[in-house]
Each structure stands twice: as C-alpha cells, then as structure tokens.
Amino acid sequence: MKFNVSELVEAKRQIDSTLHKLRQTVKTFEAKENAGRYKSQITLAKRRIQAFEISVALIEREINTFSKS
Numbered sequence: 001m002k003f004n005v006s007e008l009v010e011a012k013r014q015i016d017s018t019l020h021k022l023r024q025t026v027k028t029f030e031a032k033e034n035a036g037r038y039k040s041q042i043t044l045a046k047r048r049i050q051a052f053e054i055s056v057a058l059i060e061r062e063i064n065t066f067s068k069s
Contacts, residue, residue, distance in 0.1 A: 005066045012059045019052050 003011075026045045029038040 022049050
C-alpha cells in the first residue's frame, strides 16, 4: 500500500497520542498500592507501547524517504 506524507503524519500523530495514554496507564497501574495485582495489564500495555514505538519508527523512516526524494 502506498500512503502520502499527510496520511503518514496523521497516523504518527494518532499513534503518539495513544502512546502517551498508554504510558500514563502504566504509571497509574505501577503506582497503585497493590501493583502486582495489575501485572497482566501492565505487561499488555508495555507490549503495546513497544509495538507502537516500532510503528512510529517505521512511519518516520517512510516520511524521511519522501523528504529525500
């Protein structure tokens, strides 16, 4: 699939927003009195953060490809 720069920029913006929310979620769960109780939710959120960080890196690489053309 081919995407234009504006689509990639918007996708990155949306992912960045979701990343921010996920990071806040992890902080909230880890700050709870019985954080071990939320271990599975913390693990899931951290895995999603990693996946979204990979997505952002790939989107940025694609955007940079456009700017070099």
